Amino acid sequence: MKNFYIYLIVMAGVTYLIRMLPLVLIKKKIKNKYLLSFLYYIPYAVLSAMTFPGIFYSTGSVVSAVVGTVIALLMAYLKRSMVTVAALSCAGVFLTELIMKII
Amino acid sequence: MKEQTSFLKGIKDGFPICIGYLSISFAFGIYACSCGLSVWEAVIMSLTNLTSAGQLASVPIIVAGGTLAELAVSQIVINMRYALMSVSLSQKLGKSVKMLDRFVIAFANTDEVFAVASSQEGTVGKRYLYGLILTPPLGWTLGTLLGAAAGNILPAMLVSALGIAIYGMFIAIVMPKVKTEKPTALCVAVAIVLSCLFYYVPTLKAIPAGFTIIICAVVASGIFAFLAPLNIAEEGNDQ
Numbered sequence: 001m002k003n004f005y006i007y008l009i010v011m012a013g014v015t016y017l018i019r020m021l022p023l024v025l026i027k028k029k030i031k032n033k034y035l036l037s038f039l040y041y042i043p044y045a046v047l048s049a050m051t052f053p054g055i056f057y058s059t060g061s062v063v064s065a066v067v068g069t070v071i072a073l074l075m076a077y078l079k080r081s082m083v084t085v086a087a088l089s090c091a092g093v094f095l096t097e098l099i100m101k102i103i
Numbered sequence: 104m105k106e107q108t109s110f111l112k113g114i115k116d117g118f119p120i121c122i123g124y125l126s127i128s129f130a131f132g133i134y135a136c137s138c139g140l141s142v143w144e145a146v147i148m149s150l151t152n153l154t155s156a157g158q159l160a161s162v163p164i165i166v167a168g169g170t171l172a173e174l175a176v177s178q179i180v181i182n183m184r185y186a187l188m189s190v191s192l193s194q195k196l197g198k199s200v201k202m203l204d205r206f207v208i209a210f211a212n213t214d215e216v217f218a219v220a221s222s223q224e225g226t227v228g229k230r231y232l233y234g235l236i237l238t239p240p241l242g243w244t245l246g247t248l249l250g251a252a253a254g255n256i257l258p259a260m261l262v263s264a265l266g267i268a269i270y271g272m273f274i275a276i277v278m279p280k281v282k283t284e285k286p287t288a289l290c291v292a293v294a295i296v297l298s299c300l301f302y303y304v305p306t307l308k309a310i311p312a313g314f315t316i317i318i319c320a321v322v323a324s325g326i327f328a329f330l331a332p333l334n335i336a337e338e339g340n341d342q
Contacts, residue, residue: 004140004144004165006171007161007164007165007171007174008144008147008148008151010171010174010175010178011148011152011157011158011161011174011175011178012148012151012152014175014178014179014182015152015153015154015157015178015182015185016209016210018178018179018182018183018185018186018189019182019185019186019188019189019209019210019212020189020205020206020209020210021186021189022186022189022190022193023189023192023193023205023208023209023212024202024205024206024209026190026193026194027193029194030194033332033333034328034329034332035328036194036332036333037327037328037331037332037333038324038325038328039190039191039194039324040191040324040328040333041286041287041290041323041324041327041328042187042188042191042320042321042324043188043191043217043218043221043222044277044280044281044287044290044291044294045290045291045293045294045319045320045321045323045324046184046187046188046214046294046316046320047214047218047273047276047277048273048277048291048294048295048298049294049295049297049298049315049316049319049320049323050214050273050298050316051270051273051274051277051295052295052298052299053298053299053302053303054270054302055267055270058266058267058269058270059263059264059266059267060259060260060263060266064263064264065267068264068267068271069267069270069274072267072270072271072274072275073274073278075275076274076275076277076278076279077278077282079279080275081119081275082119082120082123082271082272082275082276083119083122083123085271085272085274085275086123086126086267086268086269086271086272086275087268087271088271089267089268089270089271089274090126090264090265090267090268090271091264093263093264093266093267094260094261094263094264097260097263097264098260101260
């Protein structure tokens with residue numbers, strides 16, 4: 001292992017530049033209707049592509065992850081807050097794995 | 104047009120992210136230490152990077168003594184989505200956000216912070232943004248510390264259950280829009296189908312996850328930007 005702090009500076013630097021450059025360089029308001037629409041859809045497309053199918057493999061077993069996913073979808077549909085959705089989803093995973101262990 | 108300027112509203116919106124990060128970074132702390140990083144190395148990495156996937160990918164490279172180029176490329180591939188988010192966020196900033204503020208806000212432009220800022224009506228002001236980004240880095244760093252220091256004491260099942268927390272947050276952010284806006288719902292559906300294709304089709308699986316997320320998001324958003332462009336007057340783009 002090389003000096004940890006050299007690695008740290010490289011990764012922190014690269015990550016910051018990626019975030020900072022567009023935010024600092026693009027000062028004008030974009031007027032193009034299609035480009036604006038594209039940017040409007042981006043956050044939802046990114047988050048959902050990151051969530052599925054990744055969520056199914058985020059816990060100890062696919063079964064518990066599916067239970068957690070269903071709970072999260074349901075709670076979010078019922079307009080529960082971000083923390084409630086995440087917490088109940090975790091609880092569902094935990095209980096499912098507990099039950100699976102007992103069975 | 105409306106600008107969200109309340110610092111307190113920012114704090115209130117940022118706090119759930121902070122709590123969510125506690126659990127996610129907890130898992131990262133456990134992982135980093137189990138791979139051979141020290142507690143403080145894990146903590147300082149979280150404090151300076153503030154990126155879940157990027158940090159996860161970096162640990163094996165660092166522990167194996169990989170090259171700096173390898174590390175840099177992995178971070179670029181995984182984190183390039185933030186560039187997309189920063190472009191999008193640049194259009195959302197209110198007039199109160201000055202140049203110096205942009206340098207600060209960029210540091211904390213995570214998936215969740217970006218998503219919450221995006222979901223505000225109108226533009227977001229400097230005071231709101233500072234409120235929003237105040238607590239998430241604290242939660243991210245503290246959670247890493249707790250996980251790194253105490254993770255091995257916890258039962259594996261509890262750690263496993265925490266793994267889904269970040270995705271629960273994503274669903275909570277996306278669902279309200281999916282419920283009320285049909286084009287967004289369809290765009291999300293296309294992004295998910297593409298993402299699943301990249302994951303399950305053998306030849307496509309070779310493409311790094313960081314790239315596939317960008318491809319999925321750009322294709323899905325591109326299609327719907329043309330099929331269902333926003334009504335500019337309604338969404339507001341006036342200075």
